[in-house]
Amino acid sequence: MQTMTVQHTKSPASDRELLERFEAIRGCRHHFPLLRQRVNGKPLVYFDNAATSQKPQVVIDATLRYYEEENSNIHRGVHYLSERATQAYEGVRVKVQHLLNAAHQREIIFVRGTTEGINLVAYSYGRTVVGAGDEVLISCMEHHSNIVPWQILCQEKGAKLRVIPITDRGEIELGEYEKLLTPRTKIVALTHVSNALGTINPVKVMVGMAHARGIPVLLDGAQAVPHMKVDVRDLECDFYAFSAHKAFGPTGVGVLYGTTKLLDAMPPYQSGGDMIKSVTFEKTIYNDLPYKFEAGTPNIGGGIGMGAAIDYINEIDLASVAAFEHELLDYATRRVEEIPGLRIIGTAREKAAVLSFVIDGIHPHDIGTILDDEGIAIRTGHHCAQPVMQRFGVAATARASFAFYNTKEEIDVFLAALHRVREVLA
Amino acid sequence: MSALRELYQQVILDHNRNPKNFREMTDATGKIEGYNPLCGDHYTVFVRLEGDRIADISFTGAGCAISKASASVMSSVLRGKTREEAERLFQDFHGLVTGTQVSAEEIERMGKLAAFAGVSEFPARVKCASLPWHTLHAALDGNSQPITTE
Numbered sequence: 001m002q003t004m005t006v007q008h009t010k011s012p013a014s015d016r017e018l019l020e021r022f023e024a025i026r027g028c029r030h031h032f033p034l035l036r037q038r039v040n041g042k043p044l045v046y047f048d049n050a051a052t053s054q055k056p057q058v059v060i061d062a063t064l065r066y067y068e069e070e071n072s073n074i075h076r077g078v079h080y081l082s083e084r085a086t087q088a089y090e091g092v093r094v095k096v097q098h099l100l101n102a103a104h105q106r107e108i109i110f111v112r113g114t115t116e117g118i119n120l121v122a123y124s125y126g127r128t129v130v131g132a133g134d135e136v137l138i139s140c141m142e143h144h145s146n147i148v149p150w151q152i153l154c155q156e157k158g159a160k161l162r163v164i165p166i167t168d169r170g171e172i173e174l175g176e177y178e179k180l181l182t183p184r185t186k187i188v189a190l191t192h193v194s195n196a197l198g199t200i201n202p203v204k205v206m207v208g209m210a211h212a213r214g215i216p217v218l219l220d221g222a223q224a225v226p227h228m229k230v231d232v233r234d235l236e237c238d239f240y241a242f243s244a245h246k247a248f249g250p251t252g253v254g255v256l257y258g259t260t261k262l263l264d265a266m267p268p269y270q271s272g273g274d275m276i277k278s279v280t281f282e283k284t285i286y287n288d289l290p291y292k293f294e295a296g297t298p299n300i301g302g303g304i305g306m307g308a309a310i311d312y313i314n315e316i317d318l319a320s321v322a323a324f325e326h327e328l329l330d331y332a333t334r335r336v337e338e339i340p341g342l343r344i345i346g347t348a349r350e351k352a353a354v355l356s357f358v359i360d361g362i363h364p365h366d367i368g369t370i371l372d373d374e375g376i377a378i379r380t381g382h383h384c385a386q387p388v389m390q391r392f393g394v395a396a397t398a399r400a401s402f403a404f405y406n407t408k409e410e411i412d413v414f415l416a417a418l419h420r421v422r423e424v425l426a
Numbered sequence: 427m428s429a430l431r432e433l434y435q436q437v438i439l440d441h442n443r444n445p446k447n448f449r450e451m452t453d454a455t456g457k458i459e460g461y462n463p464l465c466g467d468h469y470t471v472f473v474r475l476e477g478d479r480i481a482d483i484s485f486t487g488a489g490c491a492i493s494k495a496s497a498s499v500m501s502s503v504l505r506g507k508t509r510e511e512a513e514r515l516f517q518d519f520h521g522l523v524t525g526t527q528v529s530a531e532e533i534e535r536m537g538k539l540a541a542f543a544g545v546s547e548f549p550a551r552v553k554c555a556s557l558p559w560h561t562l563h564a565a566l567d568g569n570s571q572p573i574t575t576e
Contacts, residue, residue: 363490365465366434369548373430381465395466395488424434425442425491 021320022327028316029405031056042375045410050195050354050401051379052245053226055309059249062308066301073297075274089300092307093290096255099310100240101231106289107263109256110298114222115145117241117256118189120269120293121218122149125239126187128266132158135184137215139164139172139201140391141194144384146220150189159186166391170197170346178209185215192230192240193223196385196399197346198329198354200224204235211236216262222246226403227325227352229318232257244302249309253302256293263289270295321404325353328402332411339418345397353402356383359418362425364398370424371398374417432544433551434491441495446502447484454482459572460561462553467493471561478508483562490554492545497558499538509566515539516559522546523555 029035032054037044046054066088072081074089096108111117126149130136136150140163147161154161162185164177181188188210193200207217218239224230226247232240239262243254258266268275268286272295277285286292332355336342341360359367368380379399382389389395400414451457451472460469467489474482483504485497500519504512518532519539525546533540545555553575561573 363465363467363488365467365490365551365554366492369433369551370430373428389466395468424430425439 018320018323021317022324025316025320025324025404026407028056029407031058031312032405033057033060035405039375039377040373043413045374045376045406045413047400047402047406047410047414048377048379049226049403049406050223050246050383050399052251053248053403054405055250055305056248056312058312059305059308063250063301063305066304070304071301074300075291085300088307089298089303092303092310095307095310096257099225099230099313100255100257101233102257103233104260107257107260109258109263109290109293110303111241111254111256111293112252112299113243113245113254114220114241115243117239117254118146118218118220119149120256121187121189121239121241121258122153124266124269124293125216125262126150126153127157130154130157130159130186133184134159134186135162135180135182136160137162137164137177137180137185137188139190140166141170141172141197141199141385141388142189142191143195143220143222144386146189146191147387160184163387164190166199166388169348170194170199170388170392171348172199172201172206174202174205174209177206181210181213181215183213185210185213187216187218189218189220191220191223193221193227193352193354194346194385194388195223195354196356196383196388196397197348198351198356198401199346199348200228200350200352202350203237207236223352223354226313227318228322238262244306244309247306247309248312250299250302250305253299253306255306260289263293266293268295269293272296274298316404324404325402328406328408328411329353329355331408332400332402332414335411335415336418338415339422341422342418345392345394354399355401356397356399358394358397359421362421364396366425367398367418367421370421371414371417374413374420376414376417429544429547433548435541435544437499437538437541438491438495441498442491445485445494445498447498447505448486449484450486451482451484456565456568458561458565458569460487460557460564460574461572462489462493462557462575464575465490465554467554467557469493469497469558469561471497471558471565473562473565475509475566478510480504480507480509480512485558489557490551492542492551492554493557496542496555499541500558500562503537503539504562512562512566516563519559520556523552 070085072085074086093108165173210217216238219237221242225242240257245251275295345356364380454472455475456473469487472484483501523545564573
């Protein structure tokens with residue numbers, strides 16, 4: 001798995017370099033104050049990173065500093081504080097632009113999170129281009145937030161929601177995908193990394209296949225941005241959405257990237273202050289990008305925190321992080337084989353550090369409760385992806401999802417707890 | 427005893443492994459589905475009333491140990507009870523699992539249901555224990571729409 005991830009770096013790292021980088025990553029755990037606590041008398045083992053990540057001290061400090069020293073409304077005040085807050089907030093847009101390697105700052109729209117980003121595209125772009133008899137194409141492994149907005153759009157327009165099937169490993173069936181791309185397909189909306197299975201989809205290839213037929217593609221990057229380098233110009237996607245809170249930043253803030261060409265032609269999503277140039281009772285002239293899509297006072301403090309999180313991500317080097325997380329995933333995948341009756345759901349060849357599983361005769365909810373008693377936080381349930389649960393014939397799974405601040409020792413604790421689950425319930 | 431052992435008492439584990447009245451009923455007078463969309467617990471509760479009395483009660487479906495044991499214990503406790511008695515037990519049980527009913531006497535009176543006292547320490551699991559009861563409640567009321575905990 002290391003060779004796969006090393007491809008992300010500019011020059012291949014030697015084993016020795018990689019070991020040194022891993023050592024540096026292990027040293028980062030103390031940046032996360034929350035991880036020091038005990039839960040139920042045991043050291044916290046936080047394996048629910050696909051739900052939300054923990055925050056490093058620098059993000060907490062930046063948010064605090066904003067409220068202590070800079071808090072003011074942006075884009076309107078002539079006073080010192082407003083200018084300072086505006087500068088700081090707009091500075092984050094540049095950071096996001098560089099993080100995603102977008103061509104222009106105006107292509108970075110601040111939203112509440114991935115869900116709002118997708119809703120924005122479904123509402124604004126979708127309602128412009130999708131009509132009766134048209135098709136919207138998604139995959140079987142989408143999160144509800146990349147299903148329901150399209151479903152509502154299709155119902156409203158008399159269009160059809162088509163679904164790309166996946167294999168038993170949890171990989172996209174590319175041949176089927178190709179067949180589903182038709183002259184009626186108006187947009188493809190795909191997850192970059194599956195939250196329920198961990199599958200890393202071949203999105204660059206898939207964007208290319210859609211573009212060959214002139215179909216735009218939206219990528220849901222909620223699970224990708226915290227774990228790998230994302231380059232929207234290399235992927236050539238038309239839209240890319242992610243949330244700050246899964247990438248070591250605060251909740252309630254995220255990003256929609258869109259190409260200038262598409263964003264310019266799209267009508268506003270919400271309306272109000274900040275998104276206008278001039279208003280009379282007869283006519284409103286909308287603001288330029290990106291402000292056309294940013295009605296109302298935004299989550300300024302959250303945005304500043306997201307900026308600090310991006311600085312942090314740049315420092316830790318995502319390529320090494322991806323390689324390190326793969327080591328954790330490989331180790332956990334090997335170790336859970338010792339648990340009788342355990343079945344991993346999602347065994348894609350390209351996988352992020354998500355371990356979704358079921359144990360014969362034991363409901364995931366009971367696994368979650370017993371692990372919690374050992375101080376271990378995992379997610380249990382359908383992971384807001386019920387269709388993919390149905391695909392694998394399960395109502396729910398238990399899911400351990402790792403971040404770079406997790407350790408092999410924590411996986412050992414997790415394994416001991418899984419044995420205890422069987423002792424208590426089997 | 428730890429809170430966890432208090433939750434997964436032997437009575438609960440036994441009923442989870444070998445649930446009582448775990449079968450369909452062809453001559454049911456009431457039949458209703460109960461569903462917890464959050465964790466996927468999904469049961470159908472069958473009941474046959476004779477006059478005001480629960481002559482037979484059974485269930486099918488799947489879910490966690492707590493919900494399955496709860497359905498099983500409920501079915502064995504309620505057979506032969508009147509609707510009014512069932513309603514009172516439902517109230518008692520609800521108080522027990524939400525931690526609002528504390529009197530040792532009352533718990534004593536609940537018999538096998540008392541095994542679920544430990545649930546109150548686990549707020550996320552209250553819905554698991556009460557799902558079968560809410561479902562039965564709706565079935566006795568003559569509803570036919572599925573019940574969800576959300």
